[in-house]
Amino acid sequence: MSQKRNRAARNFGLKSRCMISAGRNALREGMQSHASIGTMTDRWRVFCSYVKKTHGISDMRRIEKSHLKQYSEHLKARCNLTEKTGKMRPMSPVTAQNYISAVNRVLEIARGDKVIRIDAVGEAKMTKRTGICSQSKTVSEQVHQRVTQTVEQRIGAMMDLQRTLGLRFEESAKINAGKALAQAEKSGEVVIKDGTKGGRARTVPITSSEQVAALRAAAAIQGxxxxxxxxxxSYANFRAEAYKQIENTGSTYHGQRHHYAQQRYQAIVGAPCPVVAGVPHREQHQHLSRALGVSVEAARKIDHAARLQVSQELGHGRIVITNAYLG
Incomplete structure (x- = not known):
């Protein structure tokens, strides 16, 4: 952590009068992963918007623990929503806790201490995260078709890439579609390396004509x-415009990755994943045993192998992350 900042200055001397930019500078100073910095900056931006609107705060030095408590209540209210109400959208407890963690981390680096922070579970009383989804977050085919016909052709093509190849938004934006198409046609797989988390490249198998069609359409647009x-x-400006295009459409970019994960699990296993089947995670092996006509132990091995495969194709470091997609 830098010791040369003037911590008495606006935003603790983080070289910006803008609280959002100052937070980004703090993350750059105290973190190593570029991908994590981008994600946490987005979450910090939401907090900055909240405290500026509700408390008129635009300088980190004015942030107090009471503001974090009120923000956590705001996020909890979003978690309790079942559908969009006004400008508030439903939020999962896991997402809410990630937003709180980002604020804690930025303030810790900026201040140089842990005085202003809040424990999402212990103090804010948020639901303890399990990492296992109980409701599918996938974008349905009907919604996908409707949205891709209303957004710009480029954005629609990227959504097809996300849906058929399991790409994150950044990966679908930074992919060289022409090169990927050539790989798909030659080797039956695509190497995803641009825009990945932590710079970790991964290989996605080509198993359907829809994948090739999505790559071909994207390559034509890319030129x-x-x-x-x-x-x-710039990527940042393009990303902002792209997210604005799908506001109020009932669709999300990440929901396309959920679709890929669930479809791949079913293709590998021959039965739907727990969240699609409506089966609790704790009963998944018993359910799969009945669905496939195999022993519970055999079902356990089949399920684990499928989750491992899907995890690798999504670029997840751990299977537990993939549980948030499959249940």
Whole structure:
């Protein structure tokens, strides 16, 4: 952690009068993973918007623990929603806790201590996270078709890539679709390396004509450019525009990855994953045993192998992360 900052200055001397930018600078100072910095900055931005709107705060030095408590109540209210109400959208407890963690981390680095922070479970009384989804977050085929017909062609093509290849938004934006198409046609797989978390490359198998069609459509839009990001435009600006396009559509970019995960599990196993089948995670092996006509032990091995495969194709470091997609 840098010792040269003037911590008495605005935003603790983090070289920006803008609280959002100052938070990003703090993360750059105290963290190593570029991908994590981007994600946590997005979460910090939401908090900055909240405290500026509700308390008129635009300087980190004015943030007190009471503000974090009120913010946690705001997030808990979103967790209790079942559908969009006004400008508030439903949020999962896991997501809410991630938002709180981002605020804690930024303030810890900026202040140089842990005085202003809140324990999401112990103090804010948020539901303890399990990492296992109980409701599917996938984008249905009907919604997907409707949304892709209303957004710009480029965005629609990226959503098809996310849906058929399991890409994150950044990966679908930074992919060289022409090169990926050539890989798919030659070797029956695609190497995803641009925009991945932690810079970890992974291989996605080509198992359907839909994947090739999605790559071909994206390559046509990309043309001679190196990615799906329009020439002359920064990734940050393109991302902001892309997210604005799907506001109020009932669709999410990440929901496309959920679709891929669930479809791949079913293709590998021959039966739907627990969240699609409506089966609690604790009963998954018994359910799969009945569905496949095998022993519970055999079902356990089949399920584990499928989760491991899907985890690798999504670029997850651990199977437990994939549980949030499969149940």
């Amino acid at each position: 001679s450019h190196r990615s799906m990001i329009p020439a002359g435009q």
